[in-house]
Amino acid sequence: MSISPTVDKDTVIARARAAIENRTKYIESLFDAAQASADAREKVAEATRAAERANAEHAAAYKEAIDAGWTVAELTGSGLTAPTPPTGKKASKASAKRATGRGTPRRRVGAENTAGPELQRDDVASSPAPDVSTEPQSSPAPAH
Numbered sequence: 001m002s003i004s005p006t007v008d009k010d011t012v013i014a015r016a017r018a019a020i021e022n023r024t025k026y027i028e029s030l031f032d033a034a035q036a037s038a039d040a041r042e043k044v045a046e047a048t049r050a051a052e053r054a055n056a057e058h059a060a061a062y063k064e065a066i067d068a069g070w071t072v073a074e075l076t077g078s079g080l081t082a083p084t085p086p087t088g089k090k091a092s093k094a095s096a097k098r099a100t101g102r103g104t105p106r107r108r109v110g111a112e113n114t115a116g117p118e119l120q121r122d123d124v125a126s127s128p129a130p131d132v133s134t135e136p137q138s139s140p141a142p143a144h
Helices: 009-067 072-077 093-100 121-125
Strands: none
Touching: 009 072
């Protein structure tokens, strides 16, 4: 099988290069957009760090003024504002568990009705602990 005599090698290569060039401009555009996005995120992170430092300095200066005897009313009356509390992210459940040290509430030993919904009747029957009732037991009266 031979190639059609009307198509020459230079034309085929030129068409292939044009197709590649057309596709390559999308990669260039994608790369530039990704770089601009990363640069913007870094600027946001640096601005956030600068704002946190400034807020901490504001809070420290405000506390020093209060400790030196200025009242909140005096500072506010002078046009000075109190520092705003940090507006960080809410703690996730995982970080809240780490902060409290326990993921689940501790059960009281010997407490009544400690069997939760996860403990089924079959589990109670096969439990090695004896069944201890908290109600007073009456002894049977002797029969006469």
